[in-house]
Amino acid sequence: MRHRLVLLLMWLCxxxxxxxxxxxxxxxxxxxxxxxxxxxxxxxxxxxxYLTPIVAFWFAKRNNPRATAEKSEAFYVAVxxxxxxxxxxxxxxxxxxxxxxxxxxxxxLDLAVTVGAGVTFLVGPAIGYYFGKTS
Amino acid sequence: xxxVSGSRSLAIACVLLFCLHPEAQIDGxxxxxxxxxxxxxxPGRVIWDKPCVGLCAAxxxxxxxxxxxxxxxxxxxxxxxxxxxxxxxxKGLKPKEPQLTPESKETEVRFYWTDLIPLDDDTLKKVxxxxxxxxxxxDAKIFYAIQVALRxxxxxxxxxxxxxxxxxxxxxxxxxxxxxxxxxLSAETEVEFxxxxxxxxxxxxxxxxxxxxxxxxxxxxxxxxxxxxxRIHELxxxxxxxxxxxxxxx
Numbered sequence: 001m002r003h004r005l006v007l008l009l010m011w012l013c014x015x016x017x018x019x020x021x022x023x024x025x026x027x028x029x030x031x032x033x034x035x036x037x038x039x040x041x042x043x044x045x046x047x048x049x050y051l052t053p054i055v056a057f058w059f060a061k062r063n064n065p066r067a068t069a070e071k072s073e074a075f076y077v078a079v080x081x082x083x084x085x086x087x088x089x090x091x092x093x094x095x096x097x098x099x100x101x102x103x104x105x106x107x108x109l110d111l112a113v114t115v116g117a118g119v120t121f122l123v124g125p126a127i128g129y130y131f132g133k134t135s
Numbered sequence: 136x137x138x139v140s141g142s143r144s145l146a147i148a149c150v151l152l153f154c155l156h157p158e159a160q161i162d163g164x165x166x167x168x169x170x171x172x173x174x175x176x177x178p179g180r181v182i183w184d185k186p187c188v189g190l191c192a193a194x195x196x197x198x199x200x201x202x203x204x205x206x207x208x209x210x211x212x213x214x215x216x217x218x219x220x221x222x223x224x225x226k227g228l229k230p231k232e233p234q235l236t237p238e239s240k241e242t243e244v245r246f247y248w249t250d251l252i253p254l255d256d257d258t259l260k261k262v263x264x265x266x267x268x269x270x271x272x273x274d275a276k277i278f279y280a281i282q283v284a285l286r287x288x289x290x291x292x293x294x295x296x297x298x299x300x301x302x303x304x305x306x307x308x309x310x311x312x313x314x315x316x317x318x319x320l321s322a323e324t325e326v327e328f329x330x331x332x333x334x335x336x337x338x339x340x341x342x343x344x345x346x347x348x349x350x351x352x353x354x355x356x357x358x359x360x361x362x363x364x365x366r367i368h369e370l371x372x373x374x375x376x377x378x379x380x381x382x383x384x385x
Contacts, residue, residue, distance in 0.1 A: 025341075026338075029338055030338045031341035032336060032338045035344055101340065102340070102342065102343075103341065104341075105341050
């Protein structure tokens with residue numbers, strides 16, 4: 001129960017920090033309202049494939065809640081992979097704070113989409129295995 | 136009490152009148168026809184027979200026509216745009232301007248479009264205008280860029296008539312202007328322009344996605360038209376046509 005909550009909060013925080021970045025960009029005038037609409041969709045597309053099943057599993061009925069050694073190992077792997085994914089994506093988008101020039105935000109978002117898709121093979125199975133074991 | 140009620144009614148009436156006033160409704164909206172049209176001519180002339188010596192009962196007749204080639208006009212327009220720093224007809228940036236795109240493949244019509252030029256201080260200075268004059272925001276955090284689309288058509292009624300039927304055309308000139316050969320008869324090419332200006336905006340670190348609809352296109356397009364007109368007015372007639380046969384010379 002607590003493990004699932006940790007994963008859920010980790011992904012939710014990642015997504016919310018990403019949205020905060022966008023609001024800061026908007027507030028500072030680094031992007032206009034029309035850019036925000038497009039960039040919000042892109043940001044959501046980065047996190048949605050992971051956040052959707054995590055939220056869905058959070059509401060799903062659990063079987064044996066006792067933590068086994070195997071489940072615990074799966075949890076740590078899932079947490080580590082999730083941390084790597086979130087840090088990578090947020091670092092790439094956050095790099096817009098120090099960069100200057102036209103299209104920096106959109107370029108970094110595109111890069112985050114590419115990198116996010118590139119590390120799917122690490123994150124997807126780790127999360128899938130963990131929730132498969134605990135459901 | 137009655138005075139207060141009367142004042143309130145008067146205030147409401149004033150507000151209603153202001154809201155219904157046509158100028159109040161127009162304020163802040165882009166003009167309905169955003170296409171900027173201009174027409175000019177480039178020189179061409181009729182060359183008459185040499186003055187005859189002695190008795191000239193037959194008079195003088197049109198001998199040659201001198202015209203400016205349409206392609207020279209189109210080339211000049213392209214040259215001016217490039218000299219002003221615009222990339223000409225970049226692939227993938229062709230604007231969707233149904234009012235400017237020729238439907239048929241007319242040879243005397245050309246469609247030009249430029250790349251997206253940042254409307255920075257240097258560009259504004261070059262054009263001799265300001266953001267305020269263009270009705271754009273003075274907010275330094277908003278960056279603007281412009282793209283120009285231009286349709287140019289060249290048309291010479293005398294050339295077209297002479298190509299179609301040289302004898303009839305020559306006869307018409309004679310019947311209209313006589314055979315004295317003293318009156319200067321123009322063979323100008325009429326050039327029509329239809330300009331359209333697209334203005335896009337972005338934030339300091341984002342891409343151009345938002346198309347601005349509220350701006351005044353005249354300062355930029357009028358400047359551009361004058362630059363093009365100056366150049367095409369310098370063109371010299373190069374096509375020499377025999378008035379009798381309609382054949383092109385040299």
